[in-house]
Amino acid sequence: MGSILLENVSKAFGEAVIIPSIDLDISDGEFVVFVGPSGCGKSTLLRLIAGLEDVSGGRILIDGSDMTGTPPARRRLAMVFQSYALYPHMSVRGNIAFPLKMAGENREVIERKVTDAARVLNLTDYLDRKPGQLSGGQRQRVAIGRAIVREPGAFLFDEPLSNLDAALRVAMRLEISQLHQHLKRTMIYVTHDQVEAMTMADKIVVLNAGKIEQVGSPLELYRSPHNLFVAGFIGSPKMNFVNGIEAEKLGAATVGVRPEHITLSTSDGLWEGEVGVAEHLGSDTFLHIEVKDVGQLTARVGGEFTVRPGDKLFISPDRDRLHRFNEKGAAF
Amino acid sequence: MARAASTRRKAVFTIIGWVAGLAVFFPILWTFLTSFKTEGTAIATPPQFLFFEWTLENYATVQERSNYMRHMTNSIVMSVGSTLIGLLIAIPAAWAMAFAPTRRTKDILMWMLSTKMLPAVGVLVPIYLIFRDWGLLDSLAGLTGVLVMVNLPIIVWMLYTYFREIPGDILEAARMDGASLRNEIIYVLTPMAVPGIASTMLLSIILAWNEAFWTLNLTASEAAPLTAFIAAYSSPEGLFWAKLSAASTLAIAPILILGWFAQRQLVRGLTFGAVK
Numbered sequence: 156m157g158s159i160l161l162e163n164v165s166k167a168f169g170e171a172v173i174i175p176s177i178d179l180d181i182s183d184g185e186f187v188v189f190v191g192p193s194g195c196g197k198s199t200l201l202r203l204i205a206g207l208e209d210v211s212g213g214r215i216l217i218d219g220s221d222m223t224g225t226p227p228a229r230r231r232l233a234m235v236f237q238s239y240a241l242y243p244h245m246s247v248r249g250n251i252a253f254p255l256k257m258a259g260e261n262r263e264v265i266e267r268k269v270t271d272a273a274r275v276l277n278l279t280d281y282l283d284r285k286p287g288q289l290s291g292g293q294r295q296r297v298a299i300g301r302a303i304v305r306e307p308g309a310f311l312f313d314e315p316l317s318n319l320d321a322a323l324r325v326a327m328r329l330e331i332s333q334l335h336q337h338l339k340r341t342m343i344y345v346t347h348d349q350v351e352a353m354t355m356a357d358k359i360v361v362l363n364a365g366k367i368e369q370v371g372s373p374l375e376l377y378r379s380p381h382n383l384f385v386a387g388f389i390g391s392p393k394m395n396f397v398n399g400i401e402a403e404k405l406g407a408a409t410v411g412v413r414p415e416h417i418t419l420s421t422s423d424g425l426w427e428g429e430v431g432v433a434e435h436l437g438s439d440t441f442l443h444i445e446v447k448d449v450g451q452l453t454a455r456v457g458g459e460f461t462v463r464p465g466d467k468l469f470i471s472p473d474r475d476r477l478h479r480f481n482e483k484g485a486a487f
Numbered sequence: 488m489a490r491a492a493s494t495r496r497k498a499v500f501t502i503i504g505w506v507a508g509l510a511v512f513f514p515i516l517w518t519f520l521t522s523f524k525t526e527g528t529a530i531a532t533p534p535q536f537l538f539f540e541w542t543l544e545n546y547a548t549v550q551e552r553s554n555y556m557r558h559m560t561n562s563i564v565m566s567v568g569s570t571l572i573g574l575l576i577a578i579p580a581a582w583a584m585a586f587a588p589t590r591r592t593k594d595i596l597m598w599m600l601s602t603k604m605l606p607a608v609g610v611l612v613p614i615y616l617i618f619r620d621w622g623l624l625d626s627l628a629g630l631t632g633v634l635v636m637v638n639l640p641i642i643v644w645m646l647y648t649y650f651r652e653i654p655g656d657i658l659e660a661a662r663m664d665g666a667s668l669r670n671e672i673i674y675v676l677t678p679m680a681v682p683g684i685a686s687t688m689l690l691s692i693i694l695a696w697n698e699a700f701w702t703l704n705l706t707a708s709e710a711a712p713l714t715a716f717i718a719a720y721s722s723p724e725g726l727f728w729a730k731l732s733a734a735s736t737l738a739i740a741p742i743l744i745l746g747w748f749a750q751r752q753l754v755r756g757l758t759f760g761a762v763k
Contacts, residue, residue, distance in 0.1 A: 244678040
């Protein structure tokens with residue numbers, strides 16, 4: 156129903172090469188997240204799959220058939236845009252019904268499917284409103300409704316939650332995950348937010364400068380990042396990197412240690428440092444500690460941790476959870 | 488103090504505005520007044536402003552001597568017809584330029600505009616000859632065609648500016664939703680651009696209504712619109728100021744009334760895109 160295969164796909168706009176060459180296999184029913192910093196080509200890759208951009212080279216296979224040159228309307232994919240992209244002159248009902256109308260469905264079928272979608276998405280009371288009269292979260296739900304009524308082979312989400320406030324983002328994240336469990340359809344989701352990637356994905360594709368850095372499940376990427384880029388990108392707060400002589404003592408060009416894999420002590424430890432800023436979140440405390448010859452390290456301590464700026468602390472990374480990287484930044 | 492100064496400034500600007508407005512309106516007012524004078528008072532020195540003997544005689548004569556309704560119908564057919572045909576060509580053209588631009592799009596737009604910089608008389612002879620050979624002289628079809636060509640660059644330009652303001656995402660969403668190019672334009676682009684299309688339409692109708700060069704040169708009687716009707720009263724045999732004014736008043740009245748009711752749309756149309 157919704158397997159997608161990319162073979163040697165490349166894209167260039169004139170001289171500027173956005174995606175040199177990508178191979179990727181997405182199985183039917185998978186929730187795949189493309190994540191990476193802005194400008195890494197993740198949205199472009201999604202648009203290539205959608206057919207909104209033409210590839211410069213390579214092939215795109217959907218359910219085994221070559222769709223490289225097929226127009227977007229005939230790829231059986233639905234897309235939810237960052238800007239929602241609702242039709243402002245149509246009511247919510249008109250918006251959700253639009254893809255069905257384009258598919259030439261008869262009136263009763265359209266009415267039934269629109270009603271169903273509205274019920275699933277809690278939009279029943281808003282069917283006759285125009286998009287301009289809805290809140291951001293409701294607009295996003297209309298956009299999702301418009302996508303689900305077509306029963307597409309796969310859903311494409313292009314940073315759909317970026318325009319929402321933090322609380323709504325968390326709620327919508329959950330709704331989309333539930334929708335995936337309910338529909339069991341392939342979803343490809345683009346985001347620059349690694350928390351969204353970690354919480355929603357079956358499989359994360361980390362992109363950087365148009366190249367795939369690593370593909371894997373959220374925990375695979377967390378536990379064994381292949382290189383410095385993935386190590387630094389996945390996980391919050393960011394992994395600490397130690398270079399130079401202290402790293403050499405631990406047997407690597409660069410050593411990575413996650414903030415949650417640090418043991419603090421007032422009496423002894425590997426490194427001694429001075430507390431700079433302490434961020435108290437209630438559930439956790441993040442300490443930013445300045446260590447001589449090592450630089451600034453971030454440590455995460457569960458619960459409340461009473462400490463004052465300028466206090467001296469001893470820091471020991473958990474030896475069996477260290478990440479070691481060679482000069483080229485690859486993990487070993 | 489600041490407030491007082493700003494009030495004075497406002498007063499000055501208001502006066503300047505009124506003076507400018509009246510100066511622009513004066514010829515129309517004068518034409519209107521003259522149309523109610525006798526031929527004698529019309530050329531009297533010093534000119535008589537309001538206190539003269541009002542008469543409807545000129546309107547009666549004009550009605551008698553020519554068929555106002557036919558000229559008016561011709562004007563309507565030509566201006567509305569050329570506008571509709573123009574929109575039919577310009578909407579897809581502006582769509583292509585706004586949403587699927589190539590490296591040459593700007594050049595094409597400039598080239599289209601450059602045709603408006605050419606004096607019309609420069610192509611009068613070839614067009615006249617084509618009209619003569621194809622039997623289009625003094626025909627509504629021919630004239631409408633010429634007006635389409637004359638106004639098309641402006642229609643395309645205006646629509647292009649409007650379309651550029653429409654987020655491309657929405658059209659892409661339509662494409663993802665299974666809309667063909669035709670349906671995308673009919674169901675999504677056009678309804679969203681209605682205000683823009685309406686002001687473009689109004690402007691195009693007004694330009695076609697007032698177009699005098701081609702209408703005078705390519706028509707004689709059958710297809711003659713209101714411009715030709717006015718011109719018929721500026722004859723070399725003598726001055727008929729009052730009758731000319733009556734004909735002019737009759738010719739500009741419909742478009743003036745349309746313009747008055749549509750002024751908000753028009754102003755929005757002319758300044759669109761200037762301020763975000």
